Amino acid sequence: MGRVSPVPALALADFWVHHGSVATVRGVSLTVPEAGSLGIVGESGCGKSSLLKAVAGITHGWSGGLRVFGRDLGKRRSRADRRLLQIVFQDPMAALNPAHTVDDALCEPLAIHGLPDRERRVRIALDQVALPRSVRFRFPHQLSGGQRQRVCIARALLIEPRVLLLDEPTSALDVSVQAEVLNLLSMLRRELGLTCVMVSHDLSVVTHMCETIGVMETGRVAEILPRADLVAGRIATTYGRALFADSVLNGAREPARRADGSPRAKPVSPEISENVSEFHDGST
Amino acid sequence: MRALTRSWLLTSEPESALQARVGLLYRRLRRVRGNPICMAGLIMVGSLVLLTIILPLLPLADPVSQALEHRLQAPSFTHPFGTDTLGRDVLARTLYGARPTLVIVAFVLLAAVPVGVLIGAAAGLLGGVTDRVLMRLSDLFMAFPRLVLAIAVAAVLGQGMVTAMLAIAVTGWPPYARITRAEAATWRRAEFVQAAEALGASKARLLLRHVLPLCLPSALVRAALDAPGIVLISAGLGFLGLGVPPPTPEWGASVADGRVVMFDAWWITTFPGLFILLLGLGFNLLGDGLRDLADPRS
Amino acid sequence: MTPPAALLDVDGLSVRFALDGGWVDAVRGVGFQLGRERLAIVGESGSGKSVTVRALLGLLPRTARVSAARMRFQGQDLVSMSPRGLRAIRGRQIAMVVQDPRQGLDPVRTIGAQIAEMLILHARLGRRAARARATDLLAEVHVRDPARVAGLYPHQVSGGMGQRAMIAMMLAGSPRVLIADEATSALDAVVQHRILDLIDEQVDRRGMGAILISHDLDLVRRHADRVLVMYAGRILEEIVVTGGPLDARHPYTMGLLACRPILSGNGADLPTLKRDPAWAA
Numbered sequence: 001m002g003r004v005s006p007v008p009a010l011a012l013a014d015f016w017v018h019h020g021s022v023a024t025v026r027g028v029s030l031t032v033p034e035a036g037s038l039g040i041v042g043e044s045g046c047g048k049s050s051l052l053k054a055v056a057g058i059t060h061g062w063s064g065g066l067r068v069f070g071r072d073l074g075k076r077r078s079r080a081d082r083r084l085l086q087i088v089f090q091d092p093m094a095a096l097n098p099a100h101t102v103d104d105a106l107c108e109p110l111a112i113h114g115l116p117d118r119e120r121r122v123r124i125a126l127d128q129v130a131l132p133r134s135v136r137f138r139f140p141h142q143l144s145g146g147q148r149q150r151v152c153i154a155r156a157l158l159i160e161p162r163v164l165l166l167d168e169p170t171s172a173l174d175v176s177v178q179a180e181v182l183n184l185l186s187m188l189r190r191e192l193g194l195t196c197v198m199v200s201h202d203l204s205v206v207t208h209m210c211e212t213i214g215v216m217e218t219g220r221v222a223e224i225l226p227r228a229d230l231v232a233g234r235i236a237t238t239y240g241r242a243l244f245a246d247s248v249l250n251g252a253r254e255p256a257r258r259a260d261g262s263p264r265a266k267p268v269s270p271e272i273s274e275n276v277s278e279f280h281d282g283s284t
Numbered sequence: 285m286r287a288l289t290r291s292w293l294l295t296s297e298p299e300s301a302l303q304a305r306v307g308l309l310y311r312r313l314r315r316v317r318g319n320p321i322c323m324a325g326l327i328m329v330g331s332l333v334l335l336t337i338i339l340p341l342l343p344l345a346d347p348v349s350q351a352l353e354h355r356l357q358a359p360s361f362t363h364p365f366g367t368d369t370l371g372r373d374v375l376a377r378t379l380y381g382a383r384p385t386l387v388i389v390a391f392v393l394l395a396a397v398p399v400g401v402l403i404g405a406a407a408g409l410l411g412g413v414t415d416r417v418l419m420r421l422s423d424l425f426m427a428f429p430r431l432v433l434a435i436a437v438a439a440v441l442g443q444g445m446v447t448a449m450l451a452i453a454v455t456g457w458p459p460y461a462r463i464t465r466a467e468a469a470t471w472r473r474a475e476f477v478q479a480a481e482a483l484g485a486s487k488a489r490l491l492l493r494h495v496l497p498l499c500l501p502s503a504l505v506r507a508a509l510d511a512p513g514i515v516l517i518s519a520g521l522g523f524l525g526l527g528v529p530p531p532t533p534e535w536g537a538s539v540a541d542g543r544v545v546m547f548d549a550w551w552i553t554t555f556p557g558l559f560i561l562l563l564g565l566g567f568n569l570l571g572d573g574l575r576d577l578a579d580p581r582s
Numbered sequence: 583m584t585p586p587a588a589l590l591d592v593d594g595l596s597v598r599f600a601l602d603g604g605w606v607d608a609v610r611g612v613g614f615q616l617g618r619e620r621l622a623i624v625g626e627s628g629s630g631k632s633v634t635v636r637a638l639l640g641l642l643p644r645t646a647r648v649s650a651a652r653m654r655f656q657g658q659d660l661v662s663m664s665p666r667g668l669r670a671i672r673g674r675q676i677a678m679v680v681q682d683p684r685q686g687l688d689p690v691r692t693i694g695a696q697i698a699e700m701l702i703l704h705a706r707l708g709r710r711a712a713r714a715r716a717t718d719l720l721a722e723v724h725v726r727d728p729a730r731v732a733g734l735y736p737h738q739v740s741g742g743m744g745q746r747a748m749i750a751m752m753l754a755g756s757p758r759v760l761i762a763d764e765a766t767s768a769l770d771a772v773v774q775h776r777i778l779d780l781i782d783e784q785v786d787r788r789g790m791g792a793i794l795i796s797h798d799l800d801l802v803r804r805h806a807d808r809v810l811v812m813y814a815g816r817i818l819e820e821i822v823v824t825g826g827p828l829d830a831r832h833p834y835t836m837g838l839l840a841c842r843p844i845l846s847g848n849g850a851d852l853p854t855l856k857r858d859p860a861w862a863a
Contacts (some may be wrong), residue, residue, distance in 0.1 A: 082484035
């Protein structure tokens, strides 16, 4: 009664992203509450990665309102702005400079933001992501995929952001490693009270990690669902339903072939138009 | 103090930044050793450089003293490369003649490469107007034919090693700028550069900590492949009488000296010419080998 | 039902790589047979699954040493075959589709031209006939408006479309065996299944054998008849796919199946795989 609603961790208002003359994100508006988690799914080319990179301040061709904890963020970000939100990329091998050791990579945010006490902070960061001390001076090509992604996560968390953006953080990882990284992310969320926005093409990953899921189609957010609705299949969008159908088929009990060896007709999934991609948002 | 053992260098669990870096260097040097072309080039260039350094210690004749009674003598035991038109020992003159050339190569590369790489990296990283301006600047300097410009500079500033170095270096940096710019433009789009940007890194930091170190291997390869050209230009200047003033021995000048008596006293032109060839070839092989090896990810 | 005639017969295949003064055993004593069926080889990165099929086709770098007790394609011995013989088989009798279609497709030529080239090369068609057949092939792989797509360049099409073009190219030689090496890993979830459905259809229609290499057990369960699970260069087990949950016996496979997030999960921490060093023995 009369309670002021808490400031959302992330608020987008009529957010547009352009790549040259093509609009990859068209007028997206959404909010994420503090310590909440939003998952974004959509087919390739729908603009989900574009959206994330623009919000992270990596690409500059965007317009609209972007607020993090009530603070307006523009295209030019100050150091204080950068400390509010950070991003973890899809391919950990590409996200680490091949000529820098793990120590170099972790010291970088500390050096940029002038944070003292490097030795201690790096040690804490390594412990936080369950990396042994022995990897500290290795180069990225001497690490496994899971270890690299942990380094990337540690690097993003060193400056203590409040919002963490994740661009398909586990799609380049083996399923066993994915489980470890997802558990790590869940734990960090709990411990640090992080707000997460995760883009993924894997519905099970997204429903595991996120309370709310948004489905994007051709640059717009077609619908936003709470997890319970998605799991129950109460989905409106075409792509969302197709994704759901596939996830359910993954748990299907019907054999793909009949007893005489001839293939059973595939369940009819709604038509997804595989258009010639008109825009490249960096995803395949 | 831990011993510099092989296992310390090759360990997969380095315990300090120093160990990691030295270990990486060691691994790279081992690969150089495994590449026969690179080794051949290294040996050729290296032995010449070494020779030049220890020259004063060798029992050679004085390259400058004339002995007209011994002029134009064919190669013999006392004068393995014969004597020239003024009776000077050609072997001594050839070996001492390496010095000006090597000094010029060293200085030109030390001047041109850093300037070119820095300009190229800045152009590639910053893009836009900066890129266009810097590349037009490099076009400007690249448009000058090197030898002609060197002659012009020599005509203005007079003869001498400094002139030669200046002239060659001034036109020498654009290729480095161009290749570095192309590489920097590619690295600019790399995700780790984007990650650094997302962390709040300044352009200067992106340039110096990320992009430049990754562009260096290509620049080094190019430098090794550039060296033969510098050797030839320096010899060319000497041939035209625009290099170091006589009586300092210099390959190009020696080749010019021997021109008039080339068919009777072939040794005066041939030996310096042969050494020009050897040094140029050595650098070429070194560059080829380095090009095969250059890759920060290996 | 008569047993399928063996298209591929492999026994005791081992591959080692020379690395930094030592040897790395990427594949250790792998053996399997492929008939007119869909065989999946599943494993994590580093398990040796890609190396295995590349060893069959002679596509490994010079640092690799391949040895096998038996490696036969339709009775022909692959171990002792000359590089020329292998080249004749590659692309024509055994075709491979790789993960990134943009790597397999020439960026400066149109899709139609590239498919036509394969037809000229492998099916010995004339230029005009090849162009026409290229469009037909694109239609066969369910590309809508094939004539238009034939005139496009690889960078102008989406990943899924590019993969269909790759498959069309690979089918040009009417191969006996199609290998899909993580062919759908770079595509998004729905398109992945569509592409694999396409492969299923072609395998059925043409009576080919197919090898699907993947790290995704859910994917292969829907599209394979048998699954070989590889770990550290060895085959740990073979599972016949029945359509229900995979009948995994080996603790590694069971561990992999258990650590996937599932839609009906409750968000609690996922079980993780505890690797037993005995599996790599």
